[in-house]
Amino acid sequence: xxxxxxxxxxxETSSSGVAAAMPTATVVAFPSAPxxxxxxxxxxxAFAAERLLPPAIVLFVIGTIWQLACSQPGASxxxxxxxxxxxxxxITNPFYDRGGLDKGLFWxxxxxxxxxxxxxxxxxxxxxxxxxxxxxxRLAMRGLDPLFQVLRTVPPLAWLPLSLAAxxxxxxxxxxxxxxxxxxxxxxNTAVGIRNIPEDYRNVARVLRLNPLEYFVxxxxxxxxxxxxxxxxxxxxxxxxxxxxxEMLIGGVGIxxxxxxxxxxxxxxDIIVALVYVGIVGFCLDRLVVTIANAITxxxxxx
Amino acid sequence: MQKPYLSLSLVCKTFxxxxxxxxxxxxxxxDVAQGEYVSIIGHSGCGKSTLxxxxxxxxxxxxxxxxxxxxxxxxxxxxxxxVFQNHSLLPWxxxxxxxxxxxxxxxxxxxxxxxxxxxxxxxxxxxHMGHAKEKRPAxxxxxxxxxxxxxxxxxxxxxxxxxxxxxxxxxxxTRAHLQDQVMAIHARLGNTVIMITHxxxxxxxxxxxxxxxxxxPAATIGEILPVPLARPRQRVALATDTAYLTCRAxxxxxxxxxxxxVEAA
Numbered sequence: 077x078x079x080x081x082x083x084x085x086x087x088e089t090s091s092s093g094v095a096a097a098m099p100t101a102t103v104v105a106f107p108s109a110p111x112x113x114x115x116x117x118x119x120x121x122a123f124a125a126e127r128l129l130p131p132a133i134v135l136f137v138i139g140t141i142w143q144l145a146c147s148q149p150g151a152s153x154x155x156x157x158x159x160x161x162x163x164x165x166x167i168t169n170p171f172y173d174r175g176g177l178d179k180g181l182f183w184x185x186x187x188x189x190x191x192x193x194x195x196x197x198x199x200x201x202x203x204x205x206x207x208x209x210x211x212x213x214r215l216a217m218r219g220l221d222p223l224f225q226v227l228r229t230v231p232p233l234a235w236l237p238l239s240l241a242a243x244x245x246x247x248x249x250x251x252x253x254x255x256x257x258x259x260x261x262x263x264x265n266t267a268v269g270i271r272n273i274p275e276d277y278r279n280v281a282r283v284l285r286l287n288p289l290e291y292f293v294x295x296x297x298x299x300x301x302x303x304x305x306x307x308x309x310x311x312x313x314x315x316x317x318x319x320x321x322x323e324m325l326i327g328g329v330g331i332x333x334x335x336x337x338x339x340x341x342x343x344x345x346d347i348i349v350a351l352v353y354v355g356i357v358g359f360c361l362d363r364l365v366v367t368i369a370n371a372i373t374x375x376x377x378x379x
Numbered sequence: 380m381q382k383p384y385l386s387l388s389l390v391c392k393t394f395x396x397x398x399x400x401x402x403x404x405x406x407x408x409x410d411v412a413q414g415e416y417v418s419i420i421g422h423s424g425c426g427k428s429t430l431x432x433x434x435x436x437x438x439x440x441x442x443x444x445x446x447x448x449x450x451x452x453x454x455x456x457x458x459x460x461x462v463f464q465n466h467s468l469l470p471w472x473x474x475x476x477x478x479x480x481x482x483x484x485x486x487x488x489x490x491x492x493x494x495x496x497x498x499x500x501x502x503x504x505x506x507h508m509g510h511a512k513e514k515r516p517a518x519x520x521x522x523x524x525x526x527x528x529x530x531x532x533x534x535x536x537x538x539x540x541x542x543x544x545x546x547x548x549x550x551x552x553t554r555a556h557l558q559d560q561v562m563a564i565h566a567r568l569g570n571t572v573i574m575i576t577h578x579x580x581x582x583x584x585x586x587x588x589x590x591x592x593x594x595x596p597a598a599t600i601g602e603i604l605p606v607p608l609a610r611p612r613q614r615v616a617l618a619t620d621t622a623y624l625t626c627r628a629x630x631x632x633x634x635x636x637x638x639x640x641v642e643a644a
Contacts, residue, residue: 276467279437282455284484284535294480298471373471 159345166349177329177337181353187329188319195254196315200308203259207266208296217267228260232318236325246326250319257318258311269303270296305369312365316358382449383410384571385539390443392429403429405597409590414569418582420630421592427575431543434573435461447538457485460532461541465548466524468516475512478502478531485535502534505564522553526560533564542574546581555614558585566611579634583626584614591633604629
């Protein structure tokens with residue numbers, strides 16, 4: 077259809093009419109001038125003052141209190157200054173590798189992330205599939221829901237001995253613990269999302285005679301995706317919680333065992349540095365899922 | 380006599396919820412000719428929507444039969460496209476994709492990809508929404524959403540277009556604007572239309588015949604009023620037209636002095 081043939085609707089004409097009626101000329105003239113660097117800089121400073129300054133102040137205050145509290149002789153935890161001193165190599169060089177378990181934090185985190193990635197990926201696929209099943213079928217829900225409600229309250233680490241017995245190896249056991257920890261919120265949220273698909277969307281699908289596969293791909297998954305993604309987000313948080321605890325017990329390379337090892341060597345500073353890393357990585361994982369969710373659901377999933 | 384295009388014969392509908400049984404519709408019979416614009420009007424809860432859903436195939440009849448071109452209606456299908464009261468566009472798709480979904484499904488085999496694109500755009504231009512094709516439903520107004528819903532239904536080239544209080548949720552000015560567009564489209568494409576409404580003026584302005592439903596439970600057709608007004612119709616000119624006012628008064632009398640009418644009938 078050519079542009080000339082296109083008709084303006086009242087919405088269009090009214091919005092463009094408003095724009096034309098306003099004295100826009102002076103407003104438009106400003107951006108056309110060379111962008112003043114001072115203004116950009118000022119905006120940046122304003123942003124920093126608004127968003128970065130408050131947390132920086134809070135961090136500084138906490139650091140100071142900590143420093144003062146732990147500086148007197150006989151303090152059980154090291155003050156920040158001593159941590160910087162003792163664990164300087166750990167902080168500045170996360171990539172060193174001297175073989176065995178003597179590696180930089182990057183390698184430990186990477187090993188943990190690999191386990192999480194495998195366990196979480198299995199949980200995501202299984203969770204969405206099972207959630208769809210119990211969201212869709214009343215019979216499946218009656219059969220499975222009570223079981224899920226009981227099993228989901230079992231603490232992650234309680235599964236570890238059982239999985240060690242079943243798999244006879246640390247690696248798959250850790251992956252299993254990640255899976256079993258993160259699968260429940262994914263199942264339950266998916267099921268709620270599927271059950272809450274508006275009747276209207278089902279009717280649209282029926283009028284269009286979508287087959288079950290088309291209905292699943294084009295209606296069910298997108299309609300439930302805000303719920304599914306909130307399940308996935310809870311799931312990724314829980315798996316990151318579980319991996320540290322599981323690795324403490326199974327050993328090998330990984331951030332959990334690193335912390336345990338540091339405790340056994342009385343390197344309290346290393347533990348604190350590792351905790352900061354764990355927190356930052358957990359935060360990044362959460363943001364990652366939120367970013368993917370927003371990209372896929374076009375912001376309807378919220379955050 | 381020629382067979383009617385769409386016919387409802389002695390349609391009954393009872394809903395069972397546990398031990399309770401509610402009879403919503405009793406012995407509804409109606410013949411609709413091809414290209415005819417029929418409105419169904421009645422008070423809330425009289426089963427208008429149930430009747431429309433039965434024609435759409437979304438609800439099964441308890442008794443009776445619905446025939447479209449002599450074939451029984453048993454399930455929903457794109458030959459009876461519905462414009463739902465609350466537009467029911469899929470919020471994760473753009474305006475274009477919402478219509479394209481219907482076009483792809485209905486004409487997936489019959490048309491090439493290029494033809495389907497052109498048909499989608501044609502349908503959007505019919506309701507003057509081509510300019511907003513990349514917008515998502517959340518970004519456009521209620522009236523625009525309803526127009527896209529209409530475009531989606533028209534794009535299926537339905538034998539019967541079913542409108543379920545399509546303008547009910549809109550303000551009066553937007554509603555009038557949309558009514559004019561529906562009249563223009565009806566004049567251009569000659570669709571067979573069944574519209575549910577509770578607006579007397581809307582019914583008289585748009586319809587060839589107005590089907591008036593008695594109150595539920597066990598609602599049925601109380602009276603059918605032909606609207607002998609020439610098309611195209613102009614709402615301003617009709618405001619003082621005698622035939623228009625007579626029809627309007629007849630519907631109002633039915634709706635608000637209904638008991639007397641039922642006794643008389």
